[in-house]
Amino acid sequence: MTDKPAPDADGTVRLTPATPRVKVKPAPAAATKAPAPRVVAPAADAPGGGTVKKADFIDRVVARSGVKKKDAKPAIEATLAEIAAIMADGGELILPPVGKLKTVKVKDVGEGAQMLTLKLRTTKDPATPAAMGNTKSGVAEDADDS
Incomplete structure (x- = not known):
């Protein structure tokens, strides 16, 4: 097949409009595919464990650790104060x-x-x-x- 137009019997040449040859690149596969959604369980109400006050908390820590209350209390209070400071600072x-x-x-x-x-x-x-x-x-x- 040739790109040159062929003359008619009377010698006239008829031109046909050229169609542009456009190469279309497909979109990258990564851009078109979204990551697969991760199914997460819906939020549920937290179980009612009750309120634990500081004195009760200290007693629980003392019971679990076996340390004397007079030794554990200052360390626990300092720990709680430091946690509060870190959280307050963002x-x-x-x-x-x-x-x-x-x-x-x-x-x-x-x-x-x-x-x-x-x-x-x-x-x-x-x-x-x-x-x-x-x-x-x-x-x-x-x-x-x-």
Whole structure:
């Protein structure tokens, strides 16, 4: 097949309009495909575990640790104060086995008080520190003298 027009019997040449040859590149496959949606269970109401006040909390920690209350109380109060300061500053706290705690919103409610909206992402298995990606606690065991 030739691109040149052929003359008619009387010698006239008839031209046909040229159609442009356009090469259309298909869109990249990654741009057209959206990531597959991840099915997440709907939010459910938290079970009613009751309110634990500071004195009860300290008693529970003392019972679990076996430390004397007079030794544990200052450490627990300092820990709680530090957690409050980190959250008030808009920080993020990773506490195995609890999970990852971060401040989402801060609202001043007057007289120096703030309303903090916190987000807590728990671990898959809160009983194991490895679930948070931290297999070492940073505290030496009794057998670890090095």
